[in-house]
Amino acid sequence: MTIGPNIDARHATALPFVIAWIVILVLAGISAWTAFLAIGIWAPVVQFGIAAIQTALLFILFMRLKGSPSLKWIFAGSGFFWLLFLYGLSMTDYSNRQGWPPTQISSQPPRQGDIGGD
């Protein structure tokens, strides 16, 4: 059973892609707007959340992850998995370093090993 618009190039019309393009640009406008609001840590959270939604639209529609061959999903998924693996393993190190991230912001030049704290 096919869910959503038919994006197979042989049958597709421009409409689903134009709608996705408009949605991506509207989301970009919201993302840029949040940069000028004093909402602290929520600004990057919203901005990168929006980037993830925009990426999903590009992957599924513009890069035709939706549709055959289904094998594409395995490789797209493996890229996402290895990225999480990279981030997760790296953060097990940094999240256990004392004094990182720093609560006091230094105006001094960074010392050797500063990024890791002690």
Place this chain on the structure above:
Amino acid sequence: MPADARLEIQFATLEQQGDTAQVGMWIFLVNETIFFGALIFTYFLYRLTYPHEFAAAAKDTVFWAGTANFVILVTSSLTMVLAINAAAQEERPNQMIGWLIVTVGLGFLFLGVKGYEYYLDILDRVVPVVHFEVKPGEGSAGELFWVFYWIATGLHAIHLTVGIGLLLYMLLWRIRRGEITPAYYAPLEVVGIYWSFVDTVWLFLYPCIYLVGRS
């Protein structure tokens, strides 16, 4: 040229050959994801370590140029996918060529805006090591932001230039020789997947570079 003339001996059908080409590009993009993912991860480590310095440094980025290039790239992804649709639908070969020319034009426009932005950056003395001036509030950690900026946008521009080259190869060689037809348009589809991936990278570089320290 008959369609089966392009069928390589290891494939049973053109459809299988096209599917394999697509999967091959996705395998390549896994590498690219890790490549850019590691770069962005490094950025976050430094941004968490020096949040105020990064915010002060990022204020000097050219917001309008980054935003204009965002719109240009997303629009080029749309024109690329419309070119592939036209390639797959027999009655529209001229539309395919038209959309591809627009896509190439948008690619060059992106590089033009980026080049002008680099020119402004050089005038603003934000080129680490060779032409850098520490601004108030940045500290020397601000230079780390600009190192990321030049490496990330430079690598992205190289990828986009490769994409433009692939599109010109399609336009000036494969299409002219009649090798892109509704029966087999996988080479164009594979280039389209690459093109949109390069667009995806900008979706993340944009908030990393241009939306920091504005409030």
